[in-house]
Amino acid sequence: MLATTFKWFTGIWLALVSLAMFLWVPAHEGLGNVGRIVIVHVPTGWLTSVAFLFSAIYSWRYLRNGRARDDALALAAAELGLIFSILATVTGSMFAKVVWGTYWNWDPRETAIAALMLIYAAYFALRTSIEDRQRQRYLGSIYALLAFVAVPFLIFVIPRVTDDTLHPNCAILNTPNCQGIQLTENGRIIGTIEDFKVELLGIEQQADLTVATVSILSNGTNYTLKPSFNRASNKPEAIERLPETLRDVQIKRLSGEPGNQTVEIAIANTGNIGLLTEQRTLLTFFASLFGFTLLFFWLWWLRADVLDINEQLLQQGITI
CATH class of the missing domain: 2.60.98.10 (Tick-borne Encephalitis virus Glycoprotein, domain 1)
Incomplete structure (x- = not known):
């Protein structure tokens, strides 16, 4: 009952955020309608880091305790991290096309997120290349911990140590x-x-x-x-x-x-004008961040449960 309520609440919340994004949030003074994309782009980018953090935490827990559930949670978080990184990249590319005239220009942030996706794509390739389940979990957990070391550098450090960027570093708040x-x-x-x-x-x-x-x-x-x-x-x-x-x-x-x-x-x-300084945009942004966070936790536990069920079927000799 609680899971069903959580699911419906998350769905309704995100639906209301979508309506507010197009019907309540005003067009940005300098960017027009493309400024609305910050309401989706930034939360998905932030949740990319959160998902990979949870993957590292539960990989560490698996190495300590050896529980299959911890590995399932680590794998599910990594999958969602990759999905959110793709969403952040796609929405960012839409912004880039309108503002900069091209979907991709190898801006430091774009390059960093591309490198991050390749790192975690290698994580999934590693896991699928190993047939022994216990060895797969063990090596996958070690890789997830090592991969997360790159996350703060690629997402937060490298894009800010260079001035050779088109990315609107001051677009969120004018610090x-x-x-x-x-x-x-x-x-x-x-x-x-x-x-x-x-x-x-x-x-x-x-x-x-x-x-x-x-x-x-x-x-x-x-x-x-x-x-x-x-x-x-x-x-x-x-x-x-x-x-x-x-x-x-x-x-x-x-x-x-x-x-x-x-x-x-x-x-x-261009676009570096303080996208969240308008009150309705700011409120909708935080509502979106809350909604995407709820979506992450719901999908995370759901996917981990599916992985658990699949593991139980494999132990019984049943493959899907």
């Missing part, structure tokens, strides 16, 4: 590491962001709208852009694309009074 450079309109102020030389040429006030004229030197070429900021909503208004790049220029913050204002100019990868 201090995602700030721009502050330029004041009094005097000729010049600063740099990464390899870009930025100069504030002037500020024009149009009611609640503040328009900054910015000169940016990129690869020996000067570009003049006019990003704007709405004081009433306290949000960027016009976000300008830097020509011949996949970078967006925006005013992230504005302080001071007209005649003595300071603007914070940010140059970010």
Whole structure:
């Protein structure tokens, strides 16, 4: 009875999340409807790590206790980890096609998730290549523990130690590491962001709208852009694309009074605008994360039960 209730609750919850994703969540200001994909893409990416973590934990438990149930839970978690990684890759590729113009460009995050899927594909290949069940479990458990060592590096470390990425590292929440450079309109102020030389040429006030004229030197070429900021909503208004790049220029913050204002100019990868700063998007995102977590645990135990039943049938000489 409890399992049935859990199953129906999970199904209804995810159905409501799907409706909210398309009918309640607004289109993103900079990305349009493709911004909604974060509601599926990020939870599946996070649950990839969770699934592989559980696979490692129960592999360790099997090596300690030798219980077949622990191995079944480890195998089921690894299977779900691979499924969630595929979902994260597919949704990420859909985002990439719309925003970057290609489904795959060997971005560090894309390369890392591809390497992770190959590592766990080898795990399944190892298990299927060994006929002896006990030896299969033992070697599979050792491999799962060694494979998990790569998970934090491939998912969390490597994509963040390189600036050569299109991936929107600041797309979820605008953390201090995602700030721009502050330029004041009094005097000729010049600063740099990464390899870009930025100069504030002037500020024009149009009611609640503040328009900054910015000169940016990129690869020996000067570009003049006019990003704007709405004081009433306290949000960027016009976000300008830097020509011949996949970078967006925006005013992230504005302080001071007209005649003595300071603007914070940010140059970010396309899509790097803070996807979860809108309240309805944020609420739906957490609802999605909760729903996918419930789905993971339901499928995990269900798959482990199926593996247990299959093991009992094999012991009786019955093959499916």
